[in-house]
Amino acid sequence: MRMVLVVACALIDADGRILIAQRPEGKSMAGLWEFPGGKVEAGERPEACLIRELSEELGISVKEECLAPLTFASHAYEDFHLLMPLYVCRRWQGTPAAQEGQTLKWVRAGKLREFPMPPADEPLIPHLIGLVGV
Numbered sequence: 001m002r003m004v005l006v007v008a009c010a011l012i013d014a015d016g017r018i019l020i021a022q023r024p025e026g027k028s029m030a031g032l033w034e035f036p037g038g039k040v041e042a043g044e045r046p047e048a049c050l051i052r053e054l055s056e057e058l059g060i061s062v063k064e065e066c067l068a069p070l071t072f073a074s075h076a077y078e079d080f081h082l083l084m085p086l087y088v089c090r091r092w093q094g095t096p097a098a099q100e101g102q103t104l105k106w107v108r109a110g111k112l113r114e115f116p117m118p119p120a121d122e123p124l125i126p127h128l129i130g131l132v133g134v
């Protein structure tokens, strides 16, 4: 099966809340809440991809040394297999604001289950709860 590499990031604020974004209408899995990030382009390093996506999607600037790997998702969708490293980041420049029509929300890790997420993301939640608490 086709393997798709997507990098994603849990931004964590000073209160320990995590930023999620709602996929806009017209995209696959529209309406579901996800971690900011996106597909790694040919020849691109995953960390560079994530820094690019965070800038494009949220208008923030992140330094590579502020990205810490937490875990990854490995999930078989119908038409591709998703491999998605999840980084966490507690330090960035600027204020995250939706640049691409998404809806953003800061939520406690223990509340993530209240927001419908892609099936690949569900196993990530306990790792985030382990990191920041409920």
Ligand SMILES: Nc1nc2c([nH]c(=O)n2[C@H]2C[C@H](O)[C@@H](COP(=O)(O)OP(=O)(O)OP(=O)(O)O)O2)c(=O)[nH]1
Residues within 6 Å of the ligand: 006, 007, 008, 027, 028, 029, 033, 034, 035, 036, 037, 038, 039, 082, 118, 119, 120, 121
């Ligand atoms: N950014 C992000 N993508 C996720 C998450 N969980 C998850 O299954 N995905 C999937 C959705 C998409 O298939 C892919 C990310 O693609 P993308 O955001 O760069 O591009 P896209 O929506 O335009 O892609 P597409 O699905 O429409 O082809 O990874 C997540 O938490 N964050």
